[in-house]
Amino acid sequence: xxxxxxxxxxxxxxxxxxxxxxxxxxxxxxHCQWLLQNGCDSLVVFGTTSEANSCSVSxxxxxxxxxxxxxxxxxxxxxGTGCCSLKDTIExxxxxVQLGCAGVLTLPxxxxxxxxxxGLFQYFSQVIDTVNDERLRLYLxxxxxxxxxxxxLDLVEKLLxxxxxxxxGVKDSSGDWASMQSFLQFAEKGFDVFSxxxxxxxxxxxxxxxxxxxxxxxxxxxxxQALYQGWKQPGSEQxxxxxxxxxxxxxxxxxxxxxxxxLAKARRDARWKECRPPLVALNLKxxxxxxxxxxxxxxxxxxxxxxxx
Amino acid sequence: xxxxxxxxxxxxxxxxxxxxxxxxxxxxxxHCQWLLQNGCDSLVVFGTTSEANSCSVSxxxxxxxxxxxxxxxxxxxxxGTGCCSLKDTIExxxxxVQLGCAGVLTLPxxxxxxxxxxGLFQYFSQVIDTVNDERLRLYLxxxxxxxxxxxxLDLVEKLLxxxxxxxxGVKDSSGDWASMQSFLQFAEKGFDVFSxxxxxxxxxxxxxxxxxxxxxxxxxxxxxQALYQGWKQPGSEQxxxxxxxxxxxxxxxxxxxxxxxxLAKARRDARWKECRPPLVALNLKxxxxxxxxxxxxxxxxxxxxxxxx
Numbered sequence: 001x002x003x004x005x006x007x008x009x010x011x012x013x014x015x016x017x018x019x020x021x022x023x024x025x026x027x028x029x030x031h032c033q034w035l036l037q038n039g040c041d042s043l044v045v046f047g048t049t050s051e052a053n054s055c056s057v058s059x060x061x062x063x064x065x066x067x068x069x070x071x072x073x074x075x076x077x078x079x080g081t082g083c084c085s086l087k088d089t090i091e092x093x094x095x096x097v098q099l100g101c102a103g104v105l106t107l108p109x110x111x112x113x114x115x116x117x118x119g120l121f122q123y124f125s126q127v128i129d130t131v132n133d134e135r136l137r138l139y140l141x142x143x144x145x146x147x148x149x150x151x152x153l154d155l156v157e158k159l160l161x162x163x164x165x166x167x168x169g170v171k172d173s174s175g176d177w178a179s180m181q182s183f184l185q186f187a188e189k190g191f192d193v194f195s196x197x198x199x200x201x202x203x204x205x206x207x208x209x210x211x212x213x214x215x216x217x218x219x220x221x222x223x224x225q226a227l228y229q230g231w232k233q234p235g236s237e238q239x240x241x242x243x244x245x246x247x248x249x250x251x252x253x254x255x256x257x258x259x260x261x262x263l264a265k266a267r268r269d270a271r272w273k274e275c276r277p278p279l280v281a282l283n284l285k286x287x288x289x290x291x292x293x294x295x296x297x298x299x300x301x302x303x304x305x306x307x308x309x
Numbered sequence: 310x311x312x313x314x315x316x317x318x319x320x321x322x323x324x325x326x327x328x329x330x331x332x333x334x335x336x337x338x339x340h341c342q343w344l345l346q347n348g349c350d351s352l353v354v355f356g357t358t359s360e361a362n363s364c365s366v367s368x369x370x371x372x373x374x375x376x377x378x379x380x381x382x383x384x385x386x387x388x389g390t391g392c393c394s395l396k397d398t399i400e401x402x403x404x405x406v407q408l409g410c411a412g413v414l415t416l417p418x419x420x421x422x423x424x425x426x427x428g429l430f431q432y433f434s435q436v437i438d439t440v441n442d443e444r445l446r447l448y449l450x451x452x453x454x455x456x457x458x459x460x461x462l463d464l465v466e467k468l469l470x471x472x473x474x475x476x477x478g479v480k481d482s483s484g485d486w487a488s489m490q491s492f493l494q495f496a497e498k499g500f501d502v503f504s505x506x507x508x509x510x511x512x513x514x515x516x517x518x519x520x521x522x523x524x525x526x527x528x529x530x531x532x533x534q535a536l537y538q539g540w541k542q543p544g545s546e547q548x549x550x551x552x553x554x555x556x557x558x559x560x561x562x563x564x565x566x567x568x569x570x571x572l573a574k575a576r577r578d579a580r581w582k583e584c585r586p587p588l589v590a591l592n593l594k595x596x597x598x599x600x601x602x603x604x605x606x607x608x609x610x611x612x613x614x615x616x617x618x
Contacts, residue, residue, distance in 0.1 A: 021395065053393040053394065053420035053421075054393060054418065055394055056396040056397050056400075059394075059396065084363060084393070085362065085364055085365045085368075086363060086585060086586055087364065087368065091365075109363065109586070109587045111357075111455065112363075112587060115587045116587075119586055119587035119588060119589045120587055122586040122587070122589060126586055146421065146422055148422070148457050276395060277418070277428055277435055278417070278418045278421060278424045278425075278428035278431070278432045279428060280425065280427055280428045280431060
């Protein structure tokens with residue numbers, strides 16, 4: 001991994017599937033390349049938005065290898081590596097380091113609930129100690145609405161004490177501004193805070209955060225990059241407000257199928273709608289409602305691809 | 310798989326680990342053999358109590374193969390096969406069928422929450438259709454306190470309509486008697502209801518259920534078998550009350566580490582205390598409190614092994 005700082009606009013990359021729910025490696029690759037050319041600073045492959053936990057370890061491992069082989073620079077990749085099983089998390093983390101990825105974003109083990117700080121500390125310590133590579137930079141993934149296992153502040157403190165060079169930051173997808181502020185207390189130790197939603201990008205940058213790892217970046221990378229680049233300039237509040245309008249439309253229906261429906265339209269490729277069960281594509285009525293609500297925000301479809309047919 | 314009916318007392322088998330959190334296949338095998346010789350009718354290897362989701366697919370697969378190779382009869386095995394990833398669930402389910410296991414116990418995919426019935430139906434349908442083997446008997450695993458993804462009654466109805474021969478029953482670990490009663494509406498279609506806790510064994514049998522898949526069966530298989538065998542005989546209420554007393558002690562501390570602490574003492578083998586992170590062993594104070602509370606129930610340590618040194 002590299003010492004260069006990660007920040008700005010990152011997409012948890014949507015994964016393409018075939019109509020038989022098989023992973024479509026080549027279309028996933030094309031989407032990664034498009035994102036890097038259209039406003040994303042780095043890519044979190046295998047995030048929540050990527051349906052990563054609906055894929056097997058070997059599928060994830062093969063896709064990552066393909067991305068790097070195809071010329072996606074590993075310094076712009078932060079694979080998600082957190083599984084329920086310590087073994088799987090170690091395997092995926094080790095692969096990411098060995099391929100030269102900039103970092104990894106790691107969920108806590110999420111099957112058992114109400115896990116002690118000690119249990120989480122042992123888990124993350126064993127990942128870091130077993131991978132045992134000074135290039136590793138690990139970002140914690142705090143997404144209590146989905147994982148149901150939060151990242152406690154005590155855990156960050158203990159891990160920073162023990163692994164100051166390795167523990168790189170957090171992605172906070174709690175949707176709770178107070179939570180992001182709490183993580184910022186560790187910023188002076190080089191611990192970077194990313195918001196899990198584009199809605200918080202400007203306030204988080206103003207408060208000392210590093211950027212956003214935003215599902216919406218899959219469809220509006222350019223808009224988010226403009227907000228990021230110009231966050232100290234006049235008009236930034238208005239740009240954040242415009243982003244919030246799009247965000248609230250995206251989150252009015254199941255988020256991942258909605259993003260895929262938008263890609264399908266903007267890329268003129270209906271296959272993008274495919275999800276892997278248990279997620280399912282929007283039905284036609286949901287899709288119509290989504291597109292209508294988006295159009296009401298003056299949404300520019302060319303920001304998500306060549307534009308609708 | 311076999312057409313013979315599964316029922317009675319089943320243990321979700323504790324998995325042995327080394328002090329480096331490696332799976333200890335041989336001690337896990339010995340425990341399976343002990344359970345079958347001491348009161349368990351069948352074994353759910355890879356349940357919640359087994360820390361199954363803390364193990365990789367290949368670890369689970371290798372352990373199942375070893376059990377069968379060592380002479381544990383597959384007709385007495387119901388492996389847990391439910392993972393977040395459809396691919397993994399299919400792989401483990403297929404292996405179980407091919408080895409001749411009596412059935413599989415399958416969690417819903419548990420990473421995403423608030424999944425639609427349609428999404429769950431597509432998931433389970435793809436598992437059953439892809440494995441495509443008439444020997445498959447699939448039990449649904451309803452454990453909302455941990456998976457946070459319940460098994461809705463609508464789902465059972467749709468799956469029973471589509472796969473009447475394959476859908477075999479449910480393990481209900483909700484701890485909610487009303488929930489178990491709701492599942493019993495499908496009993497006349499040959500859909501078997503197991504309680505996820507020994508506390509409900511007698512009332513569930515009286516209401517038409519099939520038995521229990523009980524964590525406590527790891528340490529008191531004989532006591533539970535006596536309750537099961539004699540459920541129509543005088544004294545059954547008293548036997549159920551005695552079981553409840555033990556249950557409430559076991560559940561007063563983290564359940565899996567508590568069961569392992571009991572095995573460690575009764576088998577005179579401290580290695581049994583080892584858990585894989587994120588679970589951690591009880592500390593000494595917790596262990597003392599547990600043993601003291603157990604002794605107050607007149608607990609017979611010889612029911613869990615040769616007895617303490």
